[in-house]
Amino acid sequence: MRLHEYEALDIFEQNRIPVPRRGVAADVYEAIQIAGEIGYPVMLKAQVLVGGRGLAGGIKAAATQDELKEAAETLLASEIKGLPVRKILVCEKVEIARELYVGFTIDGYSGHPVILACTEGGVRIEETVKNEPEKVAALHFDPSFGYYPYQARGLLKLLGLKQPLISAWSDVIGRLYHVASSYEALIAEINPLVVLTNGTLLAVDAVLEVDDSALSRIRHPLPDRIDRIENVLERRGREIGVTYVDLDGDVGIIASGAGLGMVSMDIIGNNKMKPANFLETGGGITADLLYKCMDLIMMKPDLKAIFINVYGGINPIHEGAKGVVRYIKEHNVKLPIVAKALGNRQEETWEILQSGGVHVVTDTATEKAVEKLCELVGRKAG
Amino acid sequence: MSILMDDTTRVIVQGITGRIGSIQTKWMLEYGTKVVGGITPGKGGSIVEGVPVFDSVADAVKETGANSSVFFVPAGFVLDAFLETVDAGIRFIVVVPEHIPVADVMKMRSYAAEKGVFALGPTTPGILAPGIGKMGIMPASLFAPGRVGIISRSGTLSYEFAGLLSQIGIGQSTVVGMGADPVILRNLPDILERFEKDEGTDAVIIVGEVGGEQEEKAAGFIARQMTKPVACYIAGRYSPPGKRMGHAGAIVRGTSGTVEGKESALRAAGVTVLDSPKEVTAWAKHHKLS
CATH class of the missing domain: 3.30.1490.20 (ATP-grasp fold, A domain)
Structure with a gap:
């Protein structure tokens, strides 16, 4: 969850980072x-x-x-x-002598928290990192030991900086690290960190993104995660416990996993159709959940067809099928619906889906199911 | 043969008395996996699916000779269980659950590396070696014994690719879910290295997706060290930037983690880039895989 700048600035201030x-x-x-x-x-x-x-x-x-x-x-x-x-x-509005950058992030590949410091801040930080690497220094932390101040002092010396800026900046780095670890941040960033004409430092911007998986154990008040989702359909998705991403096409998608959802979008897109949404259930499929998923994707106006792509590994897909069919019958859904459902109890799942008029494709290839979809909406595949 | 699992693999199931743990234990046993014990603190002495349950991993290792473990433990308890498992001398750990805090994953990863333990996940369907067994949630019906290795970030896509090959009579040596979180317990090149060394594997398929830089880094490893043919598919070409596509790690940030970036890095390393999953069958036939 990303916080607003004003929320992040309040948190930075509570942790003694100088802010305007x-x-x-x-x-x-x-x-x-x-x-x-x-x-x-x-x-x-x-x-x-x-x-x-x-x-x-x-x-x-x-x-x-x-x-x-x-x-x-x-x-x-x-x-x-x-x-x-x-x-x-x-x-x-402050009198700026110099702009710096400092940011905390997680290096996914090395599996370490990292602090990046750059002697040039401002909006074009990504280009500076790429084109002028000599201005950037990175500090990797052992995730079990965390941060110690000598590391920041060493880092800033590497950038050719002098006292008293080294001490002032390393204080800010220590406090930023403290914010990042106590809020379980994925990103905590000050860009720019400005040096005022009187020589003191000020964080004139603040970015803080908190790890969603850690929200329940962070011991500080945080805004409600669901409230701040602007898109009403995406908010509804979060409420029922699925990931929904709103898109601008007309084919509704339900998938039982993130990868399968993306591949469904890929292949539908490759066939010159446009997905209305990305929806993945994760491992929590029940009849009730898929009933709610059908309801959610049907909220999108001008839907032309529905594409369901699920695997029974951890998910009881025969249960999910019951929810889909109950929705179709209760709401008298006339849209063409194509489903590919494989894995544990697949035959039972196919029978249930067919009883609701769903076009079941038993081939393993998602491409085959999308061909069926093309045929039903009157479009040539490819 | 296979990687990471073989005839000597003796598995314990952590969280075996839970709803998912017990049903998956049944399916792992039905697939022929040597599940020798289960762990749920406080429920030692009970039996699930004919498997004895222990209070601690150390007890289970002592009584059963277990050397591998699969986790169906609630996310908030995984770090504790993981450290316990490493300390008890287990050599291979599969962490199935999702939504584990990144800070915990980083600690697990660093502890496993220090102790020489190989771990997969989090957010993985696990691993399946046809003819040997499976640790995790992969639905057995889609897999067949053979000589192709598959590594996938996504669970469902590991099933899709294995299923596409099985359907035309091409089997798999081992199918590995590497995990779909921003930090995973072992990076992609470490898994590729196992396949490169495995005499039972003739070629490898990487099923990646948007976000992170596992695939880009793997390209360097492939260029330097892989002799076996490698194909890849990267899912998510129509994913809008800045949106998390289900998996915690599947997000394009600015210009990093895009399908194009991953594909071009892998292509430059000599990997066959598949435009659509089904193309994997033509690739496999071209290389006369079995």
């Missing part, structure tokens, strides 16, 4: 009030859970109340990469 004076506003009047308290000029930053916000026009400066009013109105009426801007962060 600020407030979060849901309308223009709140924004004016906050700016009045902290004093002009101010920065306005759209609070949306997506990267690349600065380049997408989500950050504006305001030197006067009139400018602030105009900028706040524009931002609050806008969408950034498809997400509505519901709140804006109003924060003090």
